[in-house]
Amino acid sequence: MASDGINHSSPDWEPLTPSDMIPSESIAEQPDKLYDINRIRAFKDVPFLIRRTETKDTIVPYADAADEIQVVMNFLQMKGVPAEAGIALRVTEHTPASSLIILAILNNKCHFFPTDKMMLSQDLYSQMSTAGVDYLLVNKHLTVAPLYFTFLGSILVFKEDCRLYRVKLNSADETVQTKKPLPANMCYTISTTGTTGKPKLIHVPYECIAPNIVGLSQKLNVSMADIIYLGTPITFDPFVVEFFLALQNGATLLTSRHSMRDSPSKVLNALFPDNLATPGITVLQMTPSLFRQFGASSIKERVLSGSSSLRVLLLGGEPFPSNVELVTWMHPSVLMQKHICNIYGITEISCWSLLHIVQSLQSPVPLGTPIEEDTVLRIESEDNETSQQGELFLGSVKRRCYIPEVDDQANASKDDSSICFKATGDLVTRQQDGTLFYSERSNDVVKRAGNRISLGLITRKIQKCLPSSELTTCLWLEDLQKLICCIRTPDSKTRVQQRVQTFDILSKVSIAEQPDRFVYLQHFPCNVHGKLDKQQLLKMCIPLAQPAQQILKSYLHDRLECVEEPDDNSSKKQRLDDAAPCGYDLSFRQAGGTSFHAITICREIGLQMCIDDEQRHLFEMLLDENIPLRTVLRFLDTAKLVANNIKRKNVEPAVVASTCQGGLVIKRIEQPVLKLQIYWKVNFEKCIDSPVTQYEGRFICVGAHSKILRTLNPQTGSEYSVLKLPDRIECKVTFLTEQLAMVGCYDGCLYGFNPQTGDIVFRVGIGGMIKSQPMLTADGRRIIVCSYADDYNVYCLSAERQEVLWCLRIGEKPIFASPLELPREQSLIVCTLDGSYSRVAITDGSVEWTQKFKEPVFSTPVLLESVSNIFLTAEVAGRVHACHVGNGKILATFSTEGNIFSSLVVKTPPTFMGHSFAVFGCIDQHLYCLRCKTGSKSVELELHWKVNVGAPIYATPTLLTVQPNGLLVWCAATDGRAMLMNLRNGEIQWSDKLPGEVFSSACFIEDLRRIFVGCRDNFLYCLGI
Template sequence: MHRTQYSGAQKLNVSMADIIYLGTPCTFDPFVVEFFLALQNGATLLTSHHSMRDSPSRVLSALFPDNLVKPGISILQMTPSLFRQFGANSIRERILSSSSSLRVLLLGGEPFPSNAELVTWMDPSVLLQKHICNIYGVTELSCWSLLHIVQTLQGQVSLGTPIEEDTVLRIQCQNDGDTQQGELLLGSASRRCYIPEIDDKLDTLKDDSGICFRATGDLVTRLKDGTLLYGERANDVVKRAGNRISLGLITRKIQKCLLSSELATCLWLEDLQKLICCIRTQEPKTRVQQRAQTFDILSKVSNAEQPDRFVYLQHFPCNVHGKLDKQLLLKECIPLAQPAQQILKSFLHDRLECVEESNENSAKRQRLEDSNPCGYDLSFRQAGGTSFHAITICREIGLQMCIDDEQRHLFEMLLDENIPLRTVLRFLDTAKLVANNIKLKPVEPPVVTSCHGGLVIKRIEQPVLKLRFLWKVNFEKCVDSPVTEYEGRYICVGAHSKILRTLDPQTGGELSKVRLPNRVECKVTFLSEQLAMVGCYDGSLYGFNPQTGDIVFSVEIGGMIKSQPLLTADGRRIIVCSYAEDYNVYCLSAERQEVLWCLRIGEKPIFAGPLELPSEQSLIICTLDGSYSRVAITDGSVEWTQQFREPIFSTPVLLESKSNIFLSAEVAGRVHACHVGNGRILATYSSEGNIFSSLVVKTPPTFMGHAFVVFGCIDQHVYCLRCKTGSNRFPVSVEFGLHWKINLGAPIYATPSLFTVQPNGLLVWCGATDGRVVLMNFTNGEIQWSDKLPGEVFSSACYIEGLRRVYVGCRDNFLYCLGV
């Protein structure tokens, strides 16, 4: 430990003037560092009675006294979890203020706080006065192995560089382009640690130089410049319903949906096979606020990653070493993990005497011996329940449900005499719920409304949506192109005037302008912050810098390009479909734009965009002669070809992200569900007009087994189809049903857009050729807002959720921005 301490002390300028807090228990290896760091440098060591550690306010007063007589500490080492217990206000005002005595803050043992959280703790100028450090290591080598001193509150925080020159890093992985990803191993040419159960085995992690490497159990990424970024724990992966999911990755995705002062962690409850998301909030949230947040989270993660339960807490427990105590946290969550079932069971047994407890075996025997149902084989009504009882239960359980549709579905199940209580309990087991460790009264009382379809229960009255026009930009000619946004920072669109603009999404200010040789109807594809590409009527694909407007490359394709060029999931290839007469499909290398392969599909041009099947390494491509093919991305070989009767303008789409079914639409108005493996039609729905719009698929965050398909039609309607698949059947079966359709009063060519506006939920945006633009409720199609633009609308809109703004082009030559 001596050499590491000496090197670390030099980097941190530790001297006899420092006061070091010895707050780590002696069973945790940082204790040794703190203790000998003070002895080695003649610094003062401040310790406290163990009972004080249960009171963060008492510790804070001891470390940073209010009076000027007692000096405060200058070096503090803690885990992030323990440090957070001081509270953001105290951290900002007393610990990391410019006037505090603290000189060095070392945080380690856990993932370093995000920049969003750091901003709530300090002003950026504090970094000029104090060392805020990410300290990293393993017990087998040294808990002080790597050190990074934070220089800015922008960008990701590195794990740092070796404190000792003898420390060697190795990443057990394969290179992936400019980065390395894999498990981090730490080794040293001078430090040795003998572990019999590991070192006595034949397979030891030693290289030719005799360096013994120790696995950290952490997955990291090493960038091209050598920066080392923490990913997650290697063993933080569980298998859920046949899918391997990473709890760390899900936690990071959810954290992006939270406020900077909030913290999330995901836990796996093995016994119940439940994924629980715990959210720590400094201030209690109302039920409505929780519902809005959890619904947003569910819409941002895949089905396999969606938590089964959300638990809101105001405190995360720590273990004796100051790390987040996941086992204790899990114990706190278990009583809250399935309250909805208990509410129903308690209600049944308190009020309905014919429902009795029985074990599973006796229930099965009863069903075999007696044809009359009993117990949980009864329906709710058969057990004596009434519609009033159903309303009472739905009110209570509904306060825990994240999704209004599930509350409505519960009410329907309770009143359906063909559905046994056992099925209702199974449904509640899969419903998305949110729970608290404190009781909060909802701000808004439940409201019951009725309609022709029966009783509908709503938890809150949704506010009236109002959109206002914020700004518009003149493109001199029609703006028919779909609008593209990049990370909420740019919007980009082209026009018939040959002008391609990149604009500031807040002000509409022009960031760059490109004038191409011919008109632009193609949607822009971003490859990076500094490179985007677009197709042009002159038959070329152009790469440009959206920040400066400089043309970076141009590739002659040979025919008009109307479909959006596709950047493959691995970022290595560009697929371009066009009106070229010789080859209507090109595959280019993304790095150098060299032609890798080209081919012709069908006898006519291609208007629709290609659909990538990343796991299959192939594409679905549809043409204007009605043919559609599956093509290998690697070499362009055609794997199968099928034929519709009419042309295809609509871009195909997968029914779900990992589905073996894709959807495509003929211009004649027929929507087909086809099998990815052979292209055969599994089901068809016929609308009452031509379809030029592309299809938009949404799988709501429920487990009701339905996907929904939204599209516009020339018959003036927006359609929403309900699509149900028989996933357990072979061959695969698909059923289409009309969920709703709404008349906009004019033909619809533009593709609808789906976006979430809280607290109204999921909405459908669409524009028509008479200039009308509308927002509809996704659940029932009810129009929430409507207005008219001065010209026809053929452009597909985009929405930036963080700004709550919609961007849409119009044939009056303007691009419009509307604020929600």
């Protein structure tokens, strides 16, 4: 199990100077390094790298690689890069170009430093300065800020643009450089991830990594016939093992444009193709968490089947899978055909140190034996004495990395044998025969209610209670002092099944080890290096940690209008002085609750309770007039609960129920007449053309031509915050959280701001006006921005750091329409003002297909709700098209008599099975409703109804659910006329006129029964139904 977190040096060795790390053998006397260009050229026509896509393989022979390496070396020398310089790499993914750049750096007698492509330029500058690295190579679309880097030149490597920069050093930065010179014969510098502490820089000489490669080559019998998957991210040091194993043996590397994090199935097809004429890989290295993403059935049938091409599987970086899980992956006979290996090591000793080849599926799998003979193991217990149980230290005479944070410390020491020991942070057990077994991380022991508990031990106990297809991990939520048990199950369980399982678990662990919360998930998240991301897992669990309390609080607020009083000194004093209790000091009955209410709450909360007695006790507490709500909430905090990561949807079921029960067909005549009145209006000083946005019914946000952006209380119109941007705003606001939203501006920048305070959180220059709403992808990891920029009209940013992940240009004109996300396909549909429309991969910006209409597209594309493989969009010339998601081809067209600037909104009412309805406005003064029928082989777009509103319609209509009337359509025209129509038949339910033209698309908050719309009389209006 590799640990790349913070480790503490052994107390028995002294700091190593770079000269200590040079072996006695002269470097000049050593044979050629495994990456030497002449050695590479000697392999001639043997494939060095295969770049595999769905359509073809691009093969780079070793001889061609050597020629290209020489070209890049000449470029580096021409740009004045000296020998022994450090060159940082900022690359998107493994490509032929990125691989050859690394080899050119090494053959130029320099060393490389892989960096996180999502790192901000300022942080990258600081990290490079600390590492003593002056130069930076950037590929493809990735960029760096000119404030910190000077551009030196660019070169095309296999048609891939690579740009060279140099760090801009100021006089004040001289002290940032490394205090000591780096070791001679440097190969690479790499940073630990810092998952268990502060990240550290590891400087690795060639003599440290080379023995690892030679030893592994011998133990695994790697040869020229092998194909090795180059899939580990460049910032994770096992990538060096994959890369150098191929070079050492003349083997072939294989890369795919897909990654395990984004599409395991596509990676599986690339590594183990169905076509027998296409070679599959023979050597695969992964973390267990990443490997599991293939799925047990695919692993057994394609990866570890007797007929698969795989010869060696290396699983490392995390605890090795249990025997119970291994049995679900393979037949015992596979062990006779393939090497299934547990590989272990730490970044501080240049990756791997121990290896064990599995011999049996029934025996526990140990950590293994040393890969090289000079590797030394030591176990230290808490009392600093060597024992058979404790923390494992790895040591070596030859394999010595330089770690400034550790080696430069004055109190570090070196023992008499000159063995350099590094702590692993892992607790192990050594049996009498010397076999080592992993126990847990040393920092996995926490204190809970006065008891020290081991998260690893609890995880292992619970794992024994689960089926072989399920996986568990236990987390400690420090803020709430809760023990969370996460269970990954491939198939969803019913509430009854969950309660049976969790009750069984609780009966088999001690009271101190019983989890407070059980959370069921279908997937465990992995970090960028493929390890289980416990921090992200905790974030996923925190909203689920108190679901029962939230259910009760929401019920009290929404149904009984009972809320907690502000907890300040005056209210405390008032509660003491007043005889009548209030807020959560009331009992459930005093707050207005009845036995029926109690039954309703207990049914909902009871589904999450693991123990029946607790459900009955909750019911009794709710009906006891002497028990305040505060006590009930405290009880729910201590109850054993089970939760799912399925987001509760309160609105949509209500729509379905109201549609059925509201009687759109049977009781239509009985529906009350609708009346709207203006509740409030707010002056924005200039016209409001931006669509209005709401967030969870709590905030309303919109910008105007006056450059003003306001966040308002939807009930009163009072101002939460106001912000003035440098230019006008026509872009719709996107909320990321209640404390972060983003909006595009005419000044060409994307602004992130706190809607509650008005503070600007970030500003990203895009290069052109932004009218399209910025999109947060479904996984919450990326922001997509489309614009009027001249260079790239589509940008993808990281949501966390707002760093550019990729950018591209589609068509020849700007983009007005917002993109459409296809979450399952991890793709976007983007339409432009020259009529081009493309499907783009969210992961890397690659264009999957492109088609073109005759006229521009202002209308945002939308999926049909009844089917997910068809989307609708409209040309400005008045043609609405139904297109196929897979290739973009037009399946059906409907033509109007005017231009279309409005976007389409789609709804599939349950009373119209097999049909979807698309509603949009047109310049011909009509609001259209199309009936979209999809069959097995065809799509039909038919006019369901259209209504003449008396003026052109630019704004997108809004669908509303109003009880008991059901589904309605809001429409506003350029003359200010606004209407509500019945979606079923287009009947006008209400009509009135605002004081100015309307180009703004409205939003609706169902709970408040209010519509919010901007007007060209400079006001934002709130209309209540």
